[in-house]
Amino acid sequence: MSKRQTRLDDVRTHYARQMAAMSGSRDPRIERAFDLVPREAFLPPGPWQVVVNNQRIPTPTADPAFLYQNVLVAIDRDKGINNGEPFLHAAWIGAVAPQPGETVTQIGAGGGYYTAVLAVLVLPDGTVTGFEIDADLAADAAANLKPFDNATIIAVDAVTSAFSPSDIIYVNAGVVAPPLHWLKALKPGGRIVFPWRPAENIGVAVLARRAKRGFSARVLSSAWFIPCAGASDYHVTRRQPTPAEARHIKSIFLAQERPPDETAVAVYPDLWFSSANLT
Known part of the structure; x- marks a missing residue:
């Protein structure tokens, strides 16, 4: 093994330990998954542009070691698509706690990096299906994920398409409210994590459990x-x-099961968010 490869392995291992710490989870598989999945395999060829405080900063060279830090990496500058912030996704993954054998649906697979991490975490017997509406990006993700037999990419719109019952739904695009069929697709005890954008000045990540x-x-x-x-x-x-x-917020209800009451803080045609705990 070359000195350069040894150095890269050390950098990736250090990065994986940071991701495990950020996840807030005691599951040692999270560190292992981030250590196993090479971030550079899900990006265009380097040098890359990392995004810091809305500024794009080119890496000096195509050395993948520059990727193993908590930065966004641009994939498509014109469309504003990036590889995603590792600390944020580590925290989400720790929160949804993927388990072996579970079925995961990812909405907005991008280049497939976090699809791959999720795929490792549901082995053996679990599967990840990633929806990606951008056809070119979906093709790239499918190619990137060839080594991961339990991961599939579908180039369709997840808002208008049905999908299988899921233990986890992992959403990588901001929604005013999650579409009704997403919530209905969750199995009992299933989890969904999504970026909630109920107003221009509000952007939060929500974890919900059925x-x-x-x-x-x-x-x-x-x-x-x-x-x-x-x-x-x-x-x-x-x-x-x-x-x-x-x-x-402390709970979400389907309007057909329970109409909004005085605890409602956000109301949509099919569902509403409440300030009250489930009873």
Whole structure:
């Protein structure tokens, strides 16, 4: 093994330990997954542009060691598509806690990097299906994921397409509200994590878990993602939350199962967010 490869392996191992710490999870498989999946394999050839405070900074060379830090890496500058912030995704992965054998649906697979990490975490017998509406990006992701037999990319719109019952739904695009069929696709105890954009000045990551009736919900962090085509129309909103209300949601209900009540802080045609715990 060359000295350069040894150095890169050490850098990736250090990065993986940071991801495990950021996940807030005691699951040692998270560190292993980030150590196993090479970030550079899911990006265009280097040198790359890392994004810091909305500024694009080119890496000095095509050395992959520059990628193993908590930075966005541009994939398509014109479309504003990037590889995703590692610390944020590590925290999401720790929160949804993928388990061996589970079925994961990812909405907005991008280049497939986090698809691959999720695929490692549900081995053996688990699967990840990534929806990617951008046909070129979907083709790239499918090529990047060839070594991962349990990962599949579908180049269709997840807002208008049905998908299989899922233990985890992992959303990488901002939504005013999650489409009804996403929530209905969750199995009992299933989890969904998504960037919630109920107003122009609100961007938070929400983790929800399906219960017998309704979904427990909590905000994980701030999160600003590109809008999800077909699920970003503010005009469907019947009640818009304030920033403070959005950060203190505790549950989500389907309107057909329970109409909005005095605890409602955000209301849409098919569902609503509540400030009250599930009972």
